[in-house]
Amino acid sequence: MTTSSDQHIWRSQLHGSLVILKKNVLLYYLKPPVLIFGVLFPVFFFLAFKMGRSVSTGGVVPGMVAMALWFTATAIGPLVTPWERRAKTYERLISSPISLRSILAGDVLSGFLFGCVITVIPVILGLFLTDARIANFPLLVGGILMGALSFSSLGILLSAPPAASPSNIMLLSSLVRLPLLFVSGIFVPIGQMPGWAVWVAPLSPLSYTSSLIRAAYGSVPYFPVWLCFLALFIFTSGLFIASCRFHNMYRAKGL
């Protein structure tokens, strides 16, 4: 049974997360590292994959959508905390009556929203400029939403180590994000990848998201749909819990 004090705390924490989201939208969505790592990277990867190869344009749309979501939703998390630590605004946030968990939830929502909004662009471009057709719209929406949540949570986890400069964390995040991109069925469906990659693929949340998005565009998913959603739920929860633990562990470092 929750008391009125518990309800007050829940309400204030939820409100706090939304204020953090608003702050991040105002401050970080247009920062150069976000635009470079979140928007330009997927475009260049798409061009590198597509140019000079006999792949139908429509055939690469699901991969492009998944890749855009991957880069955009993971772009905000690694930036916010290191940036705030350097600007000394982090101390101000954690001395406000908002728990660290609520602050991180706000950060997750920021990456989630950024990822979802930017990912709409390749979806629309794919519909108008290619022969790709969405076979299951709710599945596409569900895949994007769940994928964005898990990717954003990963981004928050990557920002936990205290770093002298935000660029160190961006480097770390690239070291994690780029290898996972190649073993998650973005450029080549998982079933057609080499044996070792097929074994590694289930360890990446991107594999389940790309599987869901391919299914939404009418392909046969590599993983069952229910398993994709379950895995993404587990990834989101696990990554967020780990983020809270590590951010709390490093709370006092580098202030």
Place this chain on the structure above:
Amino acid sequence: MIEEPAEMESVIKVSGLSRLFEDFTAVDNIDFQVAKGEIFGFLGPNGAGKTTTIRMLTGVIEPTSGFATIQGHDIKKESILSREHIAVVPEQANVYLDLSVWRNIMLMAELYGIPRARRIKEGERLLETLGLLNKRNSKARELSKGLKQRLMLCAALVTDPEVLFLDEPTSGLDVQSARLIRKIVMELNAAGLTVFLTTHNMVEAGDICSRVAIINNGRIAAIDTPEKLRSMTSKRHYVEAVFKDLAPPLEKLKSLPGVIRLESDQRIFRLYTTTPGSVATSLAILTAELGLELDQLKTQKPSLEDVFLYYIEDGGSE
């Protein structure tokens, strides 16, 4: 010497609070209370544990051991509730440089859940009070250090705190900003705000603090009103003399009865003593006997800076 008023409504209670960083003890088993409506000064040299104490009380870091409450809320078990009552103005103005002055203020008010109508009204009032009205739409990065510190104070006060933590609020500021901040803090205190102030500025602490604590090497060396601390450090009383032309030989001054120590910069002579009245008399007689003339002679209680040095350098031993 730890002295607490017997009857006071404590807003902050600290008991046995310690913080270790690996094998370094930054704060070592400190106890104190801050009464409602006090300006409580927390003085100490660099690295004494002032900022660590503030960070523990404001929930930034957890204590290693000990207990503290703010408005009755345990800072560990009810951290969020305890933080609802406080606002912090750190030494280094940590405003969001890419946000406007107004957005910075509103952001803090929103984080504390201040209703929209109230935060707008209070924000506008504070902008005017702190002389930032014409900077309302300027980005915080365009402000000088003094104006940034005023903005920090605005952002803290808009949350309507009951306890205001000020960490070196006037350090390195221009005279105008420092005076304005001091004036506003005193006005707010007169209206009931409790203030926890760390400062290196002994004149400021002596002028505005109801009580001060001196912390050294993580331990509280003394707590009392500035006036009582000054009168208790008897070895820091002194007689100050300025002579017209020639001064008596230093050996003669040192050998006057009751003189503990002599300081001189060739013009001004300070004779430290526990009996300033009799030393002043002896000095006047000696000067007359030597056919010399005094230009100025006065007895002085120690300043808060003298008290501070007494506890920090001499360990508070008479």
